Amino acid sequence: MITVIGLGFVGLTTALGFSKKGFKVFGIDVDQQKLENLRKFQVPFHEPHLPEVLREQLHQNFLLDVPLKEAIHKSNAVFICVGTPSLSDGSADLNFIYKAIDAITAIESDHLKVLVIKSTVPPSTMSEKIKPYVSAKGRRNFALASNPEFLREGYSWGDFMRPDRIVIGVEDQAVLPILQEIYKPFDAPLHQVSFNGAEFIKYLSNTMLSTMISYANEMAMIADKIGDIDIAASFRILHGDKRWSGEPAAMASYIYPGCGYGGYCLPKDTSALLSIARAHQVDAPILAANLKINEDVKNFVADKISKNVGAKEVLGVLGLSFKPGSDDVRMSPSKDIIARLLANGHKEIIAYDPMANDAFDKEYHLPIEYADSLDDLLDRTSHLIILTGWKEFKERRDDILKKNVFDFRYLLS
Numbered sequence: 001m002i003t004v005i006g007l008g009f010v011g012l013t014t015a016l017g018f019s020k021k022g023f024k025v026f027g028i029d030v031d032q033q034k035l036e037n038l039r040k041f042q043v044p045f046h047e048p049h050l051p052e053v054l055r056e057q058l059h060q061n062f063l064l065d066v067p068l069k070e071a072i073h074k075s076n077a078v079f080i081c082v083g084t085p086s087l088s089d090g091s092a093d094l095n096f097i098y099k100a101i102d103a104i105t106a107i108e109s110d111h112l113k114v115l116v117i118k119s120t121v122p123p124s125t126m127s128e129k130i131k132p133y134v135s136a137k138g139r140r141n142f143a144l145a146s147n148p149e150f151l152r153e154g155y156s157w158g159d160f161m162r163p164d165r166i167v168i169g170v171e172d173q174a175v176l177p178i179l180q181e182i183y184k185p186f187d188a189p190l191h192q193v194s195f196n197g198a199e200f201i202k203y204l205s206n207t208m209l210s211t212m213i214s215y216a217n218e219m220a221m222i223a224d225k226i227g228d229i230d231i232a233a234s235f236r237i238l239h240g241d242k243r244w245s246g247e248p249a250a251m252a253s254y255i256y257p258g259c260g261y262g263g264y265c266l267p268k269d270t271s272a273l274l275s276i277a278r279a280h281q282v283d284a285p286i287l288a289a290n291l292k293i294n295e296d297v298k299n300f301v302a303d304k305i306s307k308n309v310g311a312k313e314v315l316g317v318l319g320l321s322f323k324p325g326s327d328d329v330r331m332s333p334s335k336d337i338i339a340r341l342l343a344n345g346h347k348e349i350i351a352y353d354p355m356a357n358d359a360f361d362k363e364y365h366l367p368i369e370y371a372d373s374l375d376d377l378l379d380r381t382s383h384l385i386i387l388t389g390w391k392e393f394k395e396r397r398d399d400i401l402k403k404n405v406f407d408f409r410y411l412l413s
């Protein structure tokens with residue numbers, strides 16, 4: 001049996017979704033008006049499909065009006081779905097969560113229960129705030145899990161019933177079977193991660209969406225100032241790019257971390273659009289930040305290596321071209337990263353690129369050596385830094401991972 005605390009968009013959908021899958025679900029809310037509406041089969045907000053499912057499930061698998069104590073006693077999972085609004089400083093207000101935890105942990109538990117945080121809370125909230133808060137209650141038999149929700153309002157029923165992924169952050173492995181059983185009927189990939197990881201994935205998703213929206217709006221403001229541009233048509237034509245759905249360069253490959261973009265187009269075109277925006281008195285902070293981050297990440301990479309490897313050690317650089325499958329070294333992040341490593345005092349750097357050794361040497365004349373092959377480099381150093389995501393490196397994963405590897409293309413993990 002399952003208890004769901006908080007019957008808003010997320011909680012009501014969750015409660016009805018689990019009911020529909022055959023679980024007995026107790027619904028709890030502090031809002032008496034909301035409960036009154038639900039008892040009358042009225043969903044207090046607009047959300048397609050929920051009224052029909054409420055009519056079908058209420059008094060069957062979905063039960064309101066069971067006292068909290070009884071609900072908690074009978075459940076082995078308690079989903080907390082209360083609101084987490086913003087405080088005036090922008091941080092998340094956790095008070096509704098704390099109040100729910102107070103009420104739940106006031107009840108003695110005779111068997112293991114998993115307290116699942118489904119509300120959205122920023123990364124590290126569970127480990128640094130909720131876990132100590134629950135521990136301080138001194139109650140045994142309550143274990144924690146983080147299970148962020150990705151449903152969209154307006155599509156909440158379909159999104160919940162046919163999830164594309166389920167993310168579960170746990171520390172206590174004993175709770176995993178309980179959650180696996182609950183989510184089994186949904187037949188979706190279940191990713192087990194850390195508490196911080198689960199919380200981070202939710203923010204990764206939402207901030208990617210908000211960044212894309214702000215990016216589109218910043219671009220529209222620039223286009224408006226430049227003039228004579230059909231803004232809507234421009235975006236629709238952008239959506240025709242085969243990267244949105246096609247192979248080999250699906251859009252997902254752009255929303256993946258690395259050590260900066262390079263090449264002939266992205267750096268110069270981003271700079272040029274920022275400069276034309278400024279010429280039209282448009283601030284364009286996203287474009288400016290975009291360029292700054294591209295510099296910051298290269299410094300981050302080089303400084304992280306310098307912090308972990310002594311200046312006298314031999315450094316092996318894997319990849320010089322700006323992207324795999326190309327020998328183009330123009331504006332390659334490898335150049336700036338190697339230059340900073342040299343400036344940081346590293347004297348012996350040996351580089352290997354399947355295609356671009358000569359082009360890189362000719363273009364930049366840096367005081368480094370070049371290896372003829374991957375094996376040659378593997379023989380000459382124990383520290384490897386991956387700066388270009390070549391397929392060859394992936395294929396030689398096992399050999400590479402025998403070394404001290406800095407994988408800044410996140411290629412081998």
Ligand SMILES: NC(=O)c1ccc[n+]([C@@H]2O[C@H](COP(=O)([O-])OP(=O)(O)OC[C@H]3O[C@@H](n4cnc5c(N)ncnc54)[C@H](O)[C@@H]3O)[C@@H](O)[C@H]2O)c1
Nearest residue numbers: 006007008009010029030031082083084100119120149153
């Ligand atoms: N709305 C969405 O599309 C969406 C999607 C994914 C995640 N989320 C996250 O899920 C959480 C809930 O969002 P929502 O839109 O469902 O919020 P909501 O405000 O619609 O619902 C929260 C419910 O919790 C109840 N509540 C508050 N304190 C309680 C307590 N101590 N005991 C019992 N009930 C209590 C409230 O009365 C309310 O009915 C938030 O953290 C939100 O960020 C929302």
